[in-house]
Amino acid sequence: MSPGLPVGALEKVEALFANPALYELAELVPEPDRSCGGRPRHYPVFMALAFDALLSVFGSARQVEAEIAHPLVWGLIRDTVAQQRPELVLPDRPMRKHHHRYLRDRYLTDPGVLASLGDRHRRLAIDQARSLGLLNPHGGGSYTHPDLTRMLYADGKVITPLFKARPEDRKVNKETGEIRIPRHEPDGHLHFQGDGEAAFGIKFVLVAVRSPHHRGRIIVDTEWVRTAGGEAATAMTCFTRLTPLAPGAQGVIYDTALRGTHHQTLMRDLGLLPVNRVTAAKAGAKDPRRDEGQREPKSVHLEDKTVTLADGTPLTMRLYARDGALGIGELTDTGDLNFTELQRKRTHRNADKNGRYRWYNDYQLPDRHGGGTLTVRLHGNDTDRARKLNRTENLRPIAPGDPDFARLYPRRNDAESINRDLDDTPYL
Numbered sequence: 001m002s003p004g005l006p007v008g009a010l011e012k013v014e015a016l017f018a019n020p021a022l023y024e025l026a027e028l029v030p031e032p033d034r035s036c037g038g039r040p041r042h043y044p045v046f047m048a049l050a051f052d053a054l055l056s057v058f059g060s061a062r063q064v065e066a067e068i069a070h071p072l073v074w075g076l077i078r079d080t081v082a083q084q085r086p087e088l089v090l091p092d093r094p095m096r097k098h099h100h101r102y103l104r105d106r107y108l109t110d111p112g113v114l115a116s117l118g119d120r121h122r123r124l125a126i127d128q129a130r131s132l133g134l135l136n137p138h139g140g141g142s143y144t145h146p147d148l149t150r151m152l153y154a155d156g157k158v159i160t161p162l163f164k165a166r167p168e169d170r171k172v173n174k175e176t177g178e179i180r181i182p183r184h185e186p187d188g189h190l191h192f193q194g195d196g197e198a199a200f201g202i203k204f205v206l207v208a209v210r211s212p213h214h215r216g217r218i219i220v221d222t223e224w225v226r227t228a229g230g231e232a233a234t235a236m237t238c239f240t241r242l243t244p245l246a247p248g249a250q251g252v253i254y255d256t257a258l259r260g261t262h263h264q265t266l267m268r269d270l271g272l273l274p275v276n277r278v279t280a281a282k283a284g285a286k287d288p289r290r291d292e293g294q295r296e297p298k299s300v301h302l303e304d305k306t307v308t309l310a311d312g313t314p315l316t317m318r319l320y321a322r323d324g325a326l327g328i329g330e331l332t333d334t335g336d337l338n339f340t341e342l343q344r345k346r347t348h349r350n351a352d353k354n355g356r357y358r359w360y361n362d363y364q365l366p367d368r369h370g371g372g373t374l375t376v377r378l379h380g381n382d383t384d385r386a387r388k389l390n391r392t393e394n395l396r397p398i399a400p401g402d403p404d405f406a407r408l409y410p411r412r413n414d415a416e417s418i419n420r421d422l423d424d425t426p427y428l
Helices: 009-018 020-026 046-058 061-068 071-084 097-107 111-131 231-245 260-269 382-387 403-424
Strands: 151-159 189-192 198-210 217-225 251-253 273-275 299-308 314-322 325-331 337-341 343-351 357-364 373-377
Touching (some): 020 046, 020 111, 046 097, 061 097, 151 403, 198 403, 231 260
Parallel strands (some): 151 251
Antiparallel strands (some): 189 198, 198 217, 314 325
């Protein structure tokens, strides 16, 4: 395969059946009880999983059936399977669509089987990522300067349903008065996207890692968002179950769907560094031709710190968080607040005996404030809660103006590429 060229369909087919993960996943599907009789399967169950995977290669079940019916393609599949698992012998006749439908509906709709497949997939995906040098616990980077190969990134995606009708819709026959329920997607909900636009459909959260290579992406987890507005909670479920499997992960890149309470859990409970923007106090106009005002960043007073100047004079500074960045707030002669953003020097975490983590940033003070280093807590505690201060909502470990943010956050755009691929896979 030449670098930079698209991957051919036959190469994808060969890679699929040469992947040991396909057969390991198939082992989790239970065998039917033959004590009561019944005809044996025409095809082993791994073919149902492979048929599903080939949908993204050829675009539809009908096209998969047509492609694997070609003697060249079916011969390649049989030869590859024989090399990987000699004990698994495929019939001479290619698998048909109705064979896949039976295996899918009979075994791959069972919640217990799906849960087992999901758990094993996460482990296999992490192992494959590690084989590519991703999520390496001994890899490069630090919490001050995280390595992109050790960052999880994710996004929510709404899949447009096949039917336009909503679950609550009814159709009335004007001649007979009969009320009919139109065909609809019962699991569809109205979801609001990051730009504020509403979308009706089925929402999923997909979590991935990737290497610098343009084909180095591994999707390590996916989960269905069961309720409207549940994207953040679903994403946290994914991160919680991935963290024990990926000790090399340093942080999470996400959009503003993750709020302060989720950042607190990521840092304190999971030990992961969140990288995302802060929601604005007032959003600006989406269309520059509309007079809706400019974006107003969120600003809040965090705490006061006292430092000692070179001459021994104590100086109390009022620290503010503005748009995720920490700075010193000073009143001008006109009563306005002058915000001086502080430069981040170091981000570090300390492990507690109870398995949780405490996070801190070290900042460089200006010369007029004594120079030196100022350490500020990043996680919330009881003192903040007593003040009704949501510290993790307003202060970011790596603020948007930080050079490391400009290096890390664009990786979230790759999640949009995953969404595009997912859009191209379903029928619509």
